[in-house]
Amino acid sequence: MTETTATPGQRADMVRNRRLLLDAATAAFAECGVDVSMGEIAQRAGLAKGTVFRHFASKxxxxxxxxxxxxxxxxxxxxxxxxxxxxxxxxxxxxxxxxxxxxxxxxxxxxxxxxxxxxxxxxxxxxxxxxxxxxxxxxxxxxxxxxxxxxxxxxxxxxxxxxxxxxxxxxxxxxxxxxxxxxxxxxxxxxxxxxxxxxxxxxxxxxxxx
Amino acid sequence: MTETTATPGQRADMVRNRRLLLDAATAAFAECGVDVSMGEIAQRAGLAKGTVFRHFASKxxxxxxxxxxxxxxxxxxxxxxxxxxxxxxxxxxxxxxxxxxxxxxxxxxxxxxxxxxxxxxxxxxxxxxxxxxxxxxxxxxxxxxxxxxxxxxxxxxxxxxxxxxxxxxxxxxxxxxxxxxxxxxxxxxxxxxxxxxxxxxxxxxxxxxx
DNA sequence: CACCAACATGACCGGTCGGTCATTTTCTCT
DNA sequence: AGAGAAAATGACCGACCGGTCATGTTGGTG
Incomplete structure (x- = not known):
């Protein structure tokens, strides 16, 4: 498919996790506001906290x-x-x-x-x-x-x-x-x-x- | 004077400290919002944190x-x-x-x-x-x-x-x-x-x- | 002045947070 | 299948927070 994310050299699971993370963060911020914790976001995405910080250097x-x-x-x-x-x-x-x-x-x-x-x-x-x-x-x-x-x-x-x-x-x-x-x-x-x-x-x- | 706080049986310094505390808290909340810490408020009032909690049971x-x-x-x-x-x-x-x-x-x-x-x-x-x-x-x-x-x-x-x-x-x-x-x-x-x-x-x- | 109750103090506690990192898992390529 | 790189993991760290409490201090009173 011709998705916007063409996965140039990235691993498949990384792309998938990034999507999960973005979706979870979007929902979490929307529901809870900016003070929602990174741990909560990670949990919603089904990922570990460290993974979140691999994708985004800071909150x-x-x-x-x-x-x-x-x-x-x-x-x-x-x-x-x-x-x-x-x-x-x-x-x-x-x-x-x-x-x-x-x-x-x-x-x-x-x-x-x-x-x-x-x-x-x-x-x-x-x-x-x-x-x-x-x-x-x-x-x-x-x-x-x-x-x-x-x-x-x-x-x-x-x-x-x-x-x-x-x-x-x-x-x-x-x-x-x-x-x-x-x-x-x-x-x-x-x-x-x-x-x-x-x-x-x-x-x-x-x-x-x- | 006929202040609203008639100091019924309260110690003088307590009344004074309460005034200091209320003034400091008013200013701190106004400047920093509700997330300002009790420690900061105490510091602004020139009091210890414990004193703040003596006057108000919770933030x-x-x-x-x-x-x-x-x-x-x-x-x-x-x-x-x-x-x-x-x-x-x-x-x-x-x-x-x-x-x-x-x-x-x-x-x-x-x-x-x-x-x-x-x-x-x-x-x-x-x-x-x-x-x-x-x-x-x-x-x-x-x-x-x-x-x-x-x-x-x-x-x-x-x-x-x-x-x-x-x-x-x-x-x-x-x-x-x-x-x-x-x-x-x-x-x-x-x-x-x-x-x-x-x-x-x-x-x-x-x-x-x- | 001496006494004591009321008050002030700040070290301390449990909890949460953003962020780090050594280790383990997983994908990809040959 | 096997090797190596990239990515995921979660225990861990230091900072900060609201709140507590044993101890020290002070103001009022006889």
Whole structure:
């Protein structure tokens, strides 16, 4: 088969174990957050702890690999939507996909909310996602459906905010986030703008007023 | 003086040390989040670790005490605003105060976002805050300035969301949260409602559509 | 001042974590 | 099948954590 992993000179069992490890780590991080232990991940994968460290030199490396995968997948989703007729609808669909991912992955929420770790690759992946979202947003702005002070990075950051709003209720009402997405999206609509536009580059004039 | 701690039969140095401990813990939790160690807190207070555990039987107790203090302070702020003429403006002021607290306290963000710990008192304090916010919100709804599907608990939850949106930028732009507050508040205005109202009690009809 | 109970102290305990490494197992190639 | 390299293993290490406790110290009182 023409898998992406063409197993150039690698042993078959190593490739298989790597797959097991990645799957287990993805599930473990999603369920338990970034603080899940490497031992737990190894156990879920049916491997010894040492094997995990053979594939990834540190926990941070493993986490970064998985977060990058998620971020790139979201970027692809955004890319697929740039040609839609109704840019605002496309933007809405992108945001739905984004919050859906966040609602299903604890570690992703934690990393998005605080990428100040050492995860430089993650930061740049977020940048890329922001740029792709910007092309979506720009079209919606030009179509006059979205207020003109909203940027692509705003959209990306709002994903985390929408999810965080819904998070305390997620157990009781797994779909509440849709409601907060609608609420937030209403605030983005062009005709709904009340507050003065705040170009993201030129702000904080008398910032220390309080 | 008529301090709240009237030192009923307690030794003077104990009262003093308790003050030192509470101040140090407040600062430590705010700066480092809930994962700051008891040793670090003790060090900041200039006390031994054992002394900390004499004042609070567990780390959770200490954290709960400080979180409760913050939540009650916010509830007081909301209480002070219920008599304002412009309920929407009062609501806005409350939200400003709320996000301000969140932006300055890491532990508070973490606890608000995931009160699923054992902190029953914290949960009920959040409930109380939600009820007080509801009186504010109800007046704004009656005045027709806020869409009528928004509840007090919505407001409380949105505080966490707004902060989370701004969190990744807080280092570079400490005041961005004001921008996202305005954006969100625009979505709350009565005339800006587009999406159908979702009474929080009767939801999730065909929820599994995706 | 002298006494004692209340308080402060820090060494200590069990447990968990990320990470290492000598040894053993397994795959692959001839 | 046999040999050798690559990979898997799990015991092990040092660091850190929340929490305990025997011991030393201190503040209030008669």
């Amino acid at each position: 941070e490396d493993l986490l970064a690999a998985i977060m990058l995968q998620l971020l790139d997948r979201l970027t692809s989703t955004a890319d697929r939507l740039v040609d839609a007729d109704d840019a605002a609808a496309a933007l809405h669909e992108f945001m739905t996909a984004g919050v859906e991912v966040l609602a299903a992955d604890r570690a992703f929420c934690e990393v998005i909310g605080r990428p100040s770790l050492q995860l430089a690759q993650v930061r740049s992946a977020i940048e890329r996602l922001g740029q792709t979202a910007e092309t979506l947003t720009a079209r919606a702005r030009e179509q006059g459906t979205i207020r003109d002070d909203v940027t692509g990075m705003d959209i990306v950051l709002l994903l985390g905010g929408i999810h965080q709003t819904a998070a305390p209720l997620l157990d009781a009402q797994p779909q509440v986030w849709r409601r907060y997405l609608e609420l937030t999206f209403d605030g983005l609509r062009a005709t709904n703008a009340r507050s003065l536009p705040h170009p993201p580059s030129r702000r904080l004039p008398t910032a220390q007023s309080d | 959770e107790d200490l954290l709960a005490a400080i979180m409760l203090q913050l939540l009650d302070r916010l509830t007081s702020t909301a209480d002070r605003l219920v008599d304002a003429d412009d309920a929407a403006a009062a609501l806005h002021e409350f939200m400003t105060a709320g996000v301000e607290v969140l932006a300055a306290d890491r532990a508070f963000c973490e606890v608000i976002g995931r009160p699923s710990l054992q902190l029953a008192q914290v949960r009920s304090a959040i409930e109380r805050l939600g009820q007080t916010a509801e009186t504010l919100t109800a007046r704004a709804r009656e005045q027709g300035t806020i869409r009528d599907d928004v509840t007090g608990m919505d407001i409380v939850l949105l505080l966490g969301g707004i902060h989370q949106t701004a969190a990744p930028l807080l280092d570079a732009q400490p005041q961005v949260w004001r921008r996202y507050l305005e954006l969100t508040f625009d979505g709350l205005r009565a005339t800006n409602a587009r999406s159908l109202p979702h009474p929080p009690s009767r939801r999730l009809p065909t929820a599994q559509s995706d």
